[in-house]
Amino acid sequence: MAREYKIEDYRNFGIMAHIDAGKTTTTERILYYTGKSHKIGEVHDGAATMDWMEQEQERGITITSAATTTFWKGRDGKTRRFNIIDTPGHVDFTIEVERSLRVLDGAIALLDANAGVEPQTETVWRQAEKYNVPRMIFCNKMDKTGADFYRSVEMIKTRLGATAVVMQLPIGAETEFKGVIDLIEMNALIWRDESLGAQWDVVEIPEDMKAKAEEYREKLIETVVDIDEAATEAYLEGILPDNEQIRALVRRGTIDVKFHPMFCGTAFKNKGVQPLLDAVVDYLPSPMDIPAIKGIDFKTEAEIERHADDSEPLSMLAFKIMNDPFVGSLTFARIYSGKLEKGASVMNTVKDKRERVGRMLQMHSNSREDIEEAFAGDIVALAGLKETTTGDTLCDPLKPVILERMEFPEPVIQIAIEPKTKGDQEKMGLALNRLAAEDPSFRVKTDQESGQTIIAGMGELHLDIIVDRMRREFKVEATVGAPQVAYRETITRQHEEDYTHKKQSGGTGQFARVKIVFEPNPDGDEFKFESKIVGGSVPKEYIPGVQKGIESVLSSGPLAGFPMLGVKATLIDGAFHDVDSSVLAFEIASRACFREAAKKAGAQLLEPMMKVEVVTPEDYVGDVIGDLNSRRGQIQGQESRGIAVVINANVPLANMFKYVDNLRSMSQGRAQYTMTFDHYSPVPSNVATEIQAKYSGQK
Numbered sequence: 001m002a003r004e005y006k007i008e009d010y011r012n013f014g015i016m017a018h019i020d021a022g023k024t025t026t027t028e029r030i031l032y033y034t035g036k037s038h039k040i041g042e043v044h045d046g047a048a049t050m051d052w053m054e055q056e057q058e059r060g061i062t063i064t065s066a067a068t069t070t071f072w073k074g075r076d077g078k079t080r081r082f083n084i085i086d087t088p089g090h091v092d093f094t095i096e097v098e099r100s101l102r103v104l105d106g107a108i109a110l111l112d113a114n115a116g117v118e119p120q121t122e123t124v125w126r127q128a129e130k131y132n133v134p135r136m137i138f139c140n141k142m143d144k145t146g147a148d149f150y151r152s153v154e155m156i157k158t159r160l161g162a163t164a165v166v167m168q169l170p171i172g173a174e175t176e177f178k179g180v181i182d183l184i185e186m187n188a189l190i191w192r193d194e195s196l197g198a199q200w201d202v203v204e205i206p207e208d209m210k211a212k213a214e215e216y217r218e219k220l221i222e223t224v225v226d227i228d229e230a231a232t233e234a235y236l237e238g239i240l241p242d243n244e245q246i247r248a249l250v251r252r253g254t255i256d257v258k259f260h261p262m263f264c265g266t267a268f269k270n271k272g273v274q275p276l277l278d279a280v281v282d283y284l285p286s287p288m289d290i291p292a293i294k295g296i297d298f299k300t301e302a303e304i305e306r307h308a309d310d311s312e313p314l315s316m317l318a319f320k321i322m323n324d325p326f327v328g329s330l331t332f333a334r335i336y337s338g339k340l341e342k343g344a345s346v347m348n349t350v351k352d353k354r355e356r357v358g359r360m361l362q363m364h365s366n367s368r369e370d371i372e373e374a375f376a377g378d379i380v381a382l383a384g385l386k387e388t389t390t391g392d393t394l395c396d397p398l399k400p401v402i403l404e405r406m407e408f409p410e411p412v413i414q415i416a417i418e419p420k421t422k423g424d425q426e427k428m429g430l431a432l433n434r435l436a437a438e439d440p441s442f443r444v445k446t447d448q449e450s451g452q453t454i455i456a457g458m459g460e461l462h463l464d465i466i467v468d469r470m471r472r473e474f475k476v477e478a479t480v481g482a483p484q485v486a487y488r489e490t491i492t493r494q495h496e497e498d499y500t501h502k503k504q505s506g507g508t509g510q511f512a513r514v515k516i517v518f519e520p521n522p523d524g525d526e527f528k529f530e531s532k533i534v535g536g537s538v539p540k541e542y543i544p545g546v547q548k549g550i551e552s553v554l555s556s557g558p559l560a561g562f563p564m565l566g567v568k569a570t571l572i573d574g575a576f577h578d579v580d581s582s583v584l585a586f587e588i589a590s591r592a593c594f595r596e597a598a599k600k601a602g603a604q605l606l607e608p609m610m611k612v613e614v615v616t617p618e619d620y621v622g623d624v625i626g627d628l629n630s631r632r633g634q635i636q637g638q639e640s641r642g643i644a645v646v647i648n649a650n651v652p653l654a655n656m657f658k659y660v661d662n663l664r665s666m667s668q669g670r671a672q673y674t675m676t677f678d679h680y681s682p683v684p685s686n687v688a689t690e691i692q693a694k695y696s697g698q699k
Contacts, residue, residue, distance in 0.1 A: 003310065003375045004081075005079070005080070005081040007286060007287055007288055007308055007309075007310075007375070007376055007377045008286045008288050009078065009079070009080045009081060009286065010080070010081050010083065010286050010287055010377040010378075011080055011081070011082050011083070011105070011106065011280050011281065011284050011285075011286060012083045012085075012103070012104055012105045012106070012287065012334070012377065012379060013082070013083075013084060013085070013104055013105065013106040013107055013108065013280060013284050014084065014085040014100050014101065014104045014107045014108075015027055015084070015107065015108045015110055016101070016107050016108070016109050016110070016124045016125075016128060016135075017109065017110035017111070017121065017124070018110075018111075018112065018115070018118040018121045018124075020112065022110060022112065022140045022141055022267050022268060025267045025268050026108075026110060026138065026140060026267040026273070027068075027084060028267075029267045029270060029273040030070070030082075030084065030273060030276075030277060031068065031070055031084075033072075033273055033274055033277065034070040034071055034072045034082065034277065067083060067084070067085050067320075067332055067363050067379045067381070068083070068084045068085075068363060069081065069082070069083050069084075069362050069363070069379070070082050070084065072277050072280070072281065074278060074281035074282070075278050075281070075282070080280075080281050082280065083377075083378070083379045085100045085103070085104060085379070099319050099320060099390065099391075100319065100320075101124075101127055101128050101130075101131045101133055102131055102317070102319060103317060103319045103334035103379065104131075104133055105133075105134070105284065105285045105286070105287055105289070105290050106133060106134045106135065106136070106254075106255075106280075106284035106285050107128055107133050107134070107135045107136075108135070108136050108137070108138050108276070108280070109121070109124070109125065109128070109135045109136070109137045109138070109260070110137075110138050110140050111137060111138070111139050111140065111152050111156075112140060112141050112144070113139045113140060113141045113142045113144060113147035113148060113149055113152055113173075113264065114141060114144045114145070114146040114147050114148070115615075116148070116151055116152040116155040116159075117152070117155040117156060117159035117160055118615075118674070121159075121160075122159060122160065125160050125162070132257055133257075134254050134255050134256075134257055134283075134284060134285055134290075135254075135257075135260050136254065136260060136261050136262070136263065136276075136279055136280070136283055136284065137156065137164055137260050137261070137262040137263070138262075138263050138264070138265065138272070138276055139152050139170075139262065139263070139264040139265075140264075140265065140266060140267055141266055141267075141268070142170050142173060142174075142177040142264050142265060142266045142271070142272070143174060143175065143177045143266040143268070143269050143271075144174065144266075145174050145175075146174070147173045147174055147177070148173070149169070149170045149173065149264050153166060153262065156260070156262070162259075162260055163223065163258070163259040163260065164259070164260050164261075164262040165220055165223050165224065165250060165253070165259045165260065165261050165262060166183065166216050166219065166220060166262050167182075167183055167184065167220065167250070167261045167262060167263055167279070168180040168181060168182060168183060168262075168263050168264055168272075168275070169181040169183065169209065169212060169213060169216055169264075170264045171188060171190070171206060171209065177266060177269075177271070178190055178191065178271075179191055179200065179271070180263075180264060180265065180271075180272060180275070181205055181209060181213050182275070183213060183216055183217045183220050184217075184220075184243050184246055184247065185243065186205065186213065186217065187202050187203065187204065187205065188202070188203050188204065188205050188206065188209075189201070189202060189203075189275065190203055191270070191271045200274075220246070221235070221240060221241065221246065222235075223253075223259060224241075224246060224249035224250055224253055224259075225241065225249065227249060227252060227253045227256070227258055228249060228252070231245070231249060247282055247283075250282070250283055251282060251283050254283045254284070254285075255283075255284075255285045255289050255290070261279060261283050263275060263276050263279060286377070287308035287336075287376065287377040288308055290308075292305040292306060292307040292308070293305065293306050293315070293336045293337075293403060294403075294404065295315065295393070295401040295402055295403045295404070296401065296402045297400075297401060298347075298349045298400030298401060298402055299400070304401060306336050306337035306338075306401060306403075307337055308336065308337060308376045308377055309337055309338075309376055310337075310338065310339045310375050310376050311338075312337035312338050312376070313337065313338050313395065313396040313398070313399035313401075314335070314337065314338030314339065314340055314346065314394075314395055314396040314399075315335075315336050315337045315338060315393065315394075315395045315396070315401050315403060316333040316334055316335040316336060316340070316393070316394050316395070317333060317334050317336065317391070317392075317393060317394075317403050318331050318332070318333045318385075318388050318389070318390060318391065318392045318393075318394060319332055319333065319334060319390060319391070320332040320390060320438070321388070321389060321390055321437050321438045322381075322438060323434060323438065323473065324368075324381075324383075327359065327361070327368070327383045328383060329383070329385070329434075329437075330361070330381045330382065330383055331381065331382045331383075331385045331388050332363075332379065332380070332381050332382075333379070333380055333381075333382055333394060334378075334379050335374055335375065335376055335377065335378045335379075335380065336376065336403070337376050338376060338396060339373060339374065339375045339376065340357065340360065340373070340374045340375075340380070341357075341372065341373050342357060342358075342359065342360045342371070342372050342373070343356065343357060343358075344356070344357050345357075345397060346394045346395060346396070346397065347394065347395050347396070347397040347400050348385075348387055348388050348392050348393070348394055349392075349393045349394075349395060349400045349401065349402045350391070350392040350393055350402060351387045351388070351392060353387045354397065355384075355385045355386065355387060355388060355394065356384060357382050357383075357384060357385070358382075358383045358384020358385075359382070359383040359384060360372070360373075360374060360380055360381075360382055360383075361380065361381040361382075361383065362374075362378075362380060362381070363381050368381070389437055389440070390437075390438075390439075390440050391440070410486075411441060411442070411443055411456035411457050411458060411486060412458065412459070412485075412486050412608045412610075412653055412677045413456065413457060413458070413459060413460065413462075413463065413483050413484070413485065413486060413653065414454050414455065414456035414457075414483070414484050414485075414486055415454070415455060415463055415480055415481050415482070415483050415484060416447075416450075416452045416453065416454055416480075416481035416484070417432075417452075417453050417454075417455050417467070417478050417479070417480050417481070418452065418453065418478060418479045418481075419476065419477070419478050419479075420477040420478060420479055421477070424476050424477055424478065427474055427475070427476045428453070428470070428474075428476045428478060429453075430474070431470045431473070431474035431476050432444045432453070432455065432470070434474070435466055435469060435470070439466075441457060441458050441462070442455065442456070442457045442458075442462070442466060443455070443456045443457075444456075452481075454484075456486065458677075459675070460483060460657065463480075463483070467480055482657075483657055485607060485608060485652075485653050485654045486562075486608060487560070487562045487605060487606065487607055487608075487683070487691065487695075488557075488562050488563055488564065488565045488605075488606040488607075488680055489557030489558070489559050489560070489562045489563070489564045489565070489603055489604065489605055489606065490520065490557075490564060490565050490566045490567065490603070490604055490606055491518060491519070491520055491564075491566075491567055491598060491601035491602055491603055491604070492520060492601070492602035492603075492604050493519070493520075493601055493602040494517060494518070494519035494520075494601070495517070495518050495519070495597050495600045495601035495602075496515065496516070496517045496518075496572075496597075497515070497516055497518065497593050497594075497596050497597035497600070498513070498514075498515045498573075498593075499513070499514055499515075499516075499589055499590075499592055499593035499596060500512070500513040500575075500589070501513070501585055501588050501589035501592060504580070508579065508580060509577075509579075509580040510580055510581075510582065510584070510585040510588070511576065511577035511580035511581050511585060512542070512574070512575075512576060512581055512582075512585035512586040512588070512589035513574050513575040513576070513589065514538070514546055514571060514573075514574045514586065514589045514590050514593050515571070515572050515573035515574055516546075516550075516569050516570065516571050516572065516590065516593055516594070516597070517569070517570045517572055518567060518568070518569050518594065518597045518598070518601050519567075519568050519570075519601070520566055520567070520568065521566045521567055521568040522568070524566065525565040525566045525680070526566070527550075527551065527554055527564075527566075527567050527568075527569075528567075528568040528569070529546075529547045529550065529551075529568075529569050529570075529571075530568070530569070530570045530571070531543050531546075531570075531571045532570055532571065532572050533571060533572070533573070533574070537573055537574050537575060537576075538571065538573075538574035538575075538576060538586070539576060539581075541583065542576065542581065542582075542583055542585075542586040543571065543586075544583065545582075545583035545584065545585075545586035545587040545590070546571050546574075546586050546587070546589075546590040547569075547590075548587050548590075549586065549587035549588065549589065549590030549591040549593075549594070550567075550569050550590050550591070550593075550594045552587070552591055553591050553594045553595055553598070554567065557598065557603060558595065558598040558599050558603050559603050559604075559605055559688075559692050559696075560605065560691060560692045560694075560695035560696050561695060561696070562605070562695070564598070565606065565680060569594070571590075574586075604682050604683075604688075605682070605683040605688045605691060605692070606680040606681060606682060606683065607652050607653065607654060607680065607681060607683045608652070608653040608677055608678075608679075608680060609650045609651070609652055609653070609677075609678050609679055609680070609681045610650070610651055610652070610653050610656055610675045610676065610677060610678060611648070611650060611675070611676050611677075611678040612628070612633065612648070612649045612650070612651045612656070612673060612674075612675050613646060613647070613648050613649075613673060613674050613675075614628070614646070614647045614649070614663065614671055614672070614673045615644050615645075615646050615647075615671060615672050615673070616644060616645055616647065616667055616670065616671035616672075617644055617645070617667065617670050617671070618644070618645050620666060620667040620670070620671055621638070621645050621647065623666050623667075624647055624663070624666065624667070624671060625638075625647060627662065627663075627666060628647070628649045628651060631651050631652070631655035631656065631659075632651065632652050632655055632684075632687075633649040633650065633651035633652075633655070634649060634650045634651075635647065635648070635649045636648040636649055636650060650678060650681075651675075652681075652683075653677075656675060659673065659675075660673070
């Protein structure tokens, strides 16, 4: 079976946005207009097509990146194939966003026209920058009270430090929003309300907007000619580019991430979606337009490239594992090069294991279609893979490659969880392991002393949803403890410790002496080990034992048994015995040496500090600031945003539990907040004493 659509007619893109910017609604409209979705699913009544997990439908937020294939005829009448990845906008799920950005070629960044650039917009924008993803911007909710397109344009510059190239101007705003001006064709599109936005009239630009349209078209041309020498020269000589040249320059600048074309509309009222789809075709890259993916040769470790070409060796990246009620475990993968047939044997180079592809599916948010073959540029769901987890590379066993790994953040919050009945016990273990395989930012461990199962994640909502999914999907009832903060420990000063481990009791004994300098690591939170042994006082083969011994103690600090951060250890001297020394003896010696030294090197407790942004009406500013101060928060500043005030603060996570309830009652439900992990900070001594007393008894 040959490929149906040429690779240059593919568009792999996602929609990234702040929570409530209307992302699911926009995706819904795209699916509706591209013919895959017959009934528009409204988020308000919990029936959106992409939001297929039960909790998403209840909460009205998107949790899982669902991948959907659909089709759209461009302005030239040629059909393109869209693979759309829906990404979550809630801050607890930024891991999902990062994961989907990794496999996309382009994205539409959605803004709420009333709120403009919000904190989570900044977070997902930064993640997209990291992967250099070309982006367009859609200023949504133009029909909402307080919608201000021009302020959003300004905020893109001031908040994101990005250049928005305005491609359309809104005609009217709030309840008066009725259409847009196309700055390339220089005409106006007015939607017919009665046609559900499917039809519009192309008319002349309204008289009162002609001057503004001319001004913004000039800005558009000035920005785009800047990326091409010949176009710049022509422009300076007074020769303006024609419409197709403008489009070509906008496409080039977008793909090179020089600027971002900006559109506007209201997805909910069905205005502006079709021109946005045309823009996806015109300006977002096909897999051919982006640099070849780089990988490491599995055998030689040399860097190699894989081009988006069916004739190249197969390489693909698993970016999501999902449990499907009908098929079992599904692995979503992006094929970068080569082609894949059902039943094929592939190599997982990260796990160094062979896998067989059982079924191959093409997904539409919650329905599926079996396919026999897939090609470069495709996003597919594979059934039957046993070893593969998120971030693994699957490839041709004869031409093995490792594509770059994804990095996943450490969880900041944990809770103890216990099954309600004996019957739930076994099911709970299975459920948690399945969920951890799907989501690398979620961890499960057993507390050695208490025997309790501890689950850790990126925030309260994240863990709520995990417990909820366990109940619904795996029918496991569990009791959940109060959230615990993931504290850390460190040392604050240099200390030199000399320790000898001796054990002589007939037969072969054990002997090792180490002299180690412990100090704070100036380069960050990592552990750093160095050996400055000269003259062989500790033989080379025993030095890994020294490092291993210290590392084994790092997981449990001296104050309250929390993992340690930012320690540097330098082995400067030692002694050994020809018969009694071994790697194990040096491991035991360095372990005891570090335990002794940690107490004397100014051990200190650290707590996660969260970056909190509260958006509140002016009336409640005093109460909000007073409350944040009472939570040991440090106010970083405040600014006006429309009629609201934005308060930025750093607050210890320990003092932010259930904050949402307090904020609601304080502001009569009108204030909102977002919170992201910022850094670890020393705990004040009076609080540290309480924490030590609480945890030392437990550890």
